[in-house]
Amino acid sequence: MLEVSGLSKKFGGFTAVSEVSFKLQEGEILGLIGPNGSGKSTTFNLIAGLHAPSSGSVRFAGEEIAGLAPAAVCHRGIARTFQIPRPFRKLSLLENVAIAAFYGQNQKISRAKAYAAAADALALVQLPGGADARVEGLGAAGLKKLELARALATQPKLLLADESLGGLDHAEMEQAADMLAMIRREQGITIIWVEHIMGVLMRVVDRCIVLDHGEVIAQGQPVEVAHDPKVIEVYLGTDAAEVQQTVAQRAA
Amino acid sequence: MKFLALALLAGTPFYGLGNYLLHLVIMCLLWGYVYTSWSIMGRLGLVSFGHGAFLGIGAYSVVMLWNHFGVSPWIGALAGVVASALVAVIIGLPCFRFKIVGHYFALVTLALSEVTRLVIVALRDQTGGSLGATPNTALAQGNPWSLGALQFSDKIVWFYAILVVWLAGLWVWTKVDRGMTRLALEAISQEEEAAASIGINVTRSKLFVTLISAVMTSIGGVLYAQYQLYINPETVSGIGISLQMVFGVIVGGMFVVLGPTVGAVFTLLLSEGLRLALGDAFKQFPALDLAIYGLMLVLFIIYLPKGILGTATDAWRKHSSARAAARR
Numbered sequence: 331m332l333e334v335s336g337l338s339k340k341f342g343g344f345t346a347v348s349e350v351s352f353k354l355q356e357g358e359i360l361g362l363i364g365p366n367g368s369g370k371s372t373t374f375n376l377i378a379g380l381h382a383p384s385s386g387s388v389r390f391a392g393e394e395i396a397g398l399a400p401a402a403v404c405h406r407g408i409a410r411t412f413q414i415p416r417p418f419r420k421l422s423l424l425e426n427v428a429i430a431a432f433y434g435q436n437q438k439i440s441r442a443k444a445y446a447a448a449a450d451a452l453a454l455v456q457l458p459g460g461a462d463a464r465v466e467g468l469g470a471a472g473l474k475k476l477e478l479a480r481a482l483a484t485q486p487k488l489l490l491a492d493e494s495l496g497g498l499d500h501a502e503m504e505q506a507a508d509m510l511a512m513i514r515r516e517q518g519i520t521i522i523w524v525e526h527i528m529g530v531l532m533r534v535v536d537r538c539i540v541l542d543h544g545e546v547i548a549q550g551q552p553v554e555v556a557h558d559p560k561v562i563e564v565y566l567g568t569d570a571a572e573v574q575q576t577v578a579q580r581a582a
Numbered sequence: 583m584k585f586l587a588l589a590l591l592a593g594t595p596f597y598g599l600g601n602y603l604l605h606l607v608i609m610c611l612l613w614g615y616v617y618t619s620w621s622i623m624g625r626l627g628l629v630s631f632g633h634g635a636f637l638g639i640g641a642y643s644v645v646m647l648w649n650h651f652g653v654s655p656w657i658g659a660l661a662g663v664v665a666s667a668l669v670a671v672i673i674g675l676p677c678f679r680f681k682i683v684g685h686y687f688a689l690v691t692l693a694l695s696e697v698t699r700l701v702i703v704a705l706r707d708q709t710g711g712s713l714g715a716t717p718n719t720a721l722a723q724g725n726p727w728s729l730g731a732l733q734f735s736d737k738i739v740w741f742y743a744i745l746v747v748w749l750a751g752l753w754v755w756t757k758v759d760r761g762m763t764r765l766a767l768e769a770i771s772q773e774e775e776a777a778a779s780i781g782i783n784v785t786r787s788k789l790f791v792t793l794i795s796a797v798m799t800s801i802g803g804v805l806y807a808q809y810q811l812y813i814n815p816e817t818v819s820g821i822g823i824s825l826q827m828v829f830g831v832i833v834g835g836m837f838v839v840l841g842p843t844v845g846a847v848f849t850l851l852l853s854e855g856l857r858l859a860l861g862d863a864f865k866q867f868p869a870l871d872l873a874i875y876g877l878m879l880v881l882f883i884i885y886l887p888k889g890i891l892g893t894a895t896d897a898w899r900k901h902s903s904a905r906a907a908a909r910r
Contacts (some may be wrong), residue, residue: 400778484780
């Protein structure tokens with residue numbers, strides 16, 4: 331459903347992403363991992379239209395979408411969350427999500443339907459949907475859930491989840507990972523998940539791509555990637571054993 | 583309650599107030615309408631210091647077309663509206679495209695208001711320059727009014743005309759307030775990239791309210807010109823009047839529908855009061871009134887950021903909910 335080929339992005343003389351290519355099947359959860367500054371978020375921003383690529387192409391459902399504006403990408407059916415949550419603080423939780431439902435579907439649904447869809451999305455991520463539920467007082471986990479609800483309300487076919495677990499404790503991380511799995515299972519949404527906490531991710535994803543310095547250094551099933559010597563060297567290091575164990579547990 | 587207040591207001595010409603007080607009420611309504619027009623975009627993070635430009639374009643279009651070409655002010659008003667819309671797009675589109683927001687947007691619009699004033703002054707052969715312009719009268723030979731020339735000698739006609747326009751302004755404000763567009767623009771003003779990511783067309787949304795606001799303001803300029811039958815570049819364009827709009831709306835309260843109108847009443851009473859109280863002092867210190875405005879603006883932003891009406895409404899809500907709680 332998504333085909334990225336030869337995607338590159340230069341900021342001045344700095345190459346953030348270089349010749350990244352991968353394919354995504356419908357219904358898949360793909361993990362995009364790598365150390366800080368490896369180009370994961372930039373790759374995301376290129377797909378989501380926040381930056382135009384320097385070269386390369388992004389085809390979604392058979393159409394070229396590279397260089398489209400973020401709103402247009404959203405209307406094609408690609409939603410995203412942000413690494414650092416960006417809630418609309420002065421709006422209620424319900425309003426936050428309702429405008430996503432309304433504008434995400436290009437204003438083709440009624441206000442009432444948008445609010446109903448927003449209430450559903452909030453219920454799905456277990457956030458309160460009352461008119462007086464505000465952004466203030468939400469902790470890190472709550473803000474991540476709001477990001478997710480807002481993205482889901484746009485009725486995406488593909489969800490780009492950016493580092494959704496930073497700042498969460500272990501239990502919250504597991505819960506969030508299960509939530510992504512549930513979203514795929516129940517709503518049939520394809521997911522690309524950017525994360526640098528590899529253990530939790532490995533439990534859920536079907537396939538992984540590992541980036542380093544803007545280049546793809548490995549891709550494949552979690553088992554293969556976790557044992558890849560290059561990945562261990564640049565990324566996993568001493569955590570390799572732990573990650574390999576997680577993958578093994580999953581297989582069992 | 584609402585309708586009672588409106589009926590009371592509509593009866594104003596029959597209270598025997600005399601011409602001066604009726605004139606003040608008309609000016610309150612007219613500036614109330616203009617401030618309301620400003621606040622439609624101003625409250626949504628698009629703080630314009632350049633609305634004097636739209637006021638001036640409306641006022642000068644209608645008077646120049648009438649004086650030089652004999653074009654009816656009705657058509658002149660239409661021309662003014664179209665010209666304002668064009669200017670709004672020319673200024674707005676690049677700003678919104680290239681994410682010129684906040685202080686930078688304010689600076690661009692500040693320049694716009696001053697450029698408009700300078701253009702009016704520079705075209706002195708056509709516009710009368712700093713001396714201003716008077717629409718050729720259609721009320722010679724004792725005609726009390728001329729609908730085609732949009733001139734009425736009777737203040738009562740103006741009172742009702744401007745009352746209707748003011749109500750229309752409030753209606754538009756409310757319409758925008760209750761629409762999804764308001765939420766979208768609030769979202770944009772808080773997190774522009776996140777707003778774009780959920781499918782909001784940022785440029786289009788901003789342009790939409792900017793157009794509404796600019797067009798409404800230019801209609802205010804038309805009404806001002808036709809009512810006062812005298813315009814000059816200082817009163818309908820430039821930095822002074824543009825800042826006064828910002829001042830009025832902040833003082834009145836930009837998040838409640840009647841806030842801008844309360845701001846207009848306050849500003850007008852203040853300026854009339856200062857004029858009466860400090861009549862002679864003004865001659866010695868010509869910018870004294872501006873200094874007082876500036877000081878008050880700072881005090882309001884610090885102590886009453888929601889404005890007079892906004893703060894009063896909040897206090898009233900708190901009071902009545904406390905009473906309801908006590909009853910329980």
